[in-house]
Amino acid sequence: xxxxxxxxxxxxxxxxxxxxxxxxxxxxxxxxxxxxxxxxxxxxxxxxxxxxxxxxxxxxxxxxxxxxxxxxxxxxxxxxxxxxxxxxxxxxxxxxxxxxxxxxxxxxxxxxxxxxxxxx
Numbered sequence: 001x002x003x004x005x006x007x008x009x010x011x012x013x014x015x016x017x018x019x020x021x022x023x024x025x026x027x028x029x030x031x032x033x034x035x036x037x038x039x040x041x042x043x044x045x046x047x048x049x050x051x052x053x054x055x056x057x058x059x060x061x062x063x064x065x066x067x068x069x070x071x072x073x074x075x076x077x078x079x080x081x082x083x084x085x086x087x088x089x090x091x092x093x094x095x096x097x098x099x100x101x102x103x104x105x106x107x108x109x110x111x112x113x114x115x116x117x118x119x120x
Contacts, residue, residue, distance in 0.1 A: 003027040005034045013045035016082075020053030023061030031061070035068040039075050047072055049101070052083040052110040057091050069100060083107040 003021040010016045015038045019031060031049075038047055049065070057065075065081075072079035080102035084092065089106035092098040 003030055005030055007034060007038060010048065014048060015044040015046070016048045016050050018050040018053065022056040023054060023064070024056065024058045025060040028058075028061045028064035031064045032068045032071065035071055035079065039072065039077065043075060044077060047077055047079045048082045049079065050082050051088045052085055052107040054085050054088040057088055062091060062095055062097065065101070066097065080104070083110060085110060 003019055003023060005017060005019045007018070008016050017031075017034050017038065019034075023031060035047060038044060049068075069079045081088070081092065081104050082102075084104055084106055086106045089098070089104070092101060098104075
């Protein structure tokens with residue numbers, strides 16, 4: 001499965017980065033790159049990683065999230081995870097990183113991302 005990432009402006013000062021698919025060793029760098037692009041384009045007050053479409057994330061993906069968090073933090077930008085899929089939520093909880101990303105509740109109305117079809 002592949003990873004696609006879309007970005008949008010939610011409100012003044014808030015940018016949303018939405019990965020859909022699997023975040024693993026082959027594409028985890030794309031998360032950090034997407035955050036870096038938003039920081040280079042301007043300095044938002046907040047970056048929200050909407051992870052409702054993440055069907056899988058491995059340890060390299062978790063490391064990329066932490067690197068993105070640190071990159072944003074150095075720029076004075078708050079980075080939080082919003083609407084994590086149950087799988088992503090579980091991975092953040094197991095690793096002890098849920099609080100770092102704002103302690104979001106799992107998305108209960110998003111459906112199972114493992115059963116979604118990606119549209120390129």
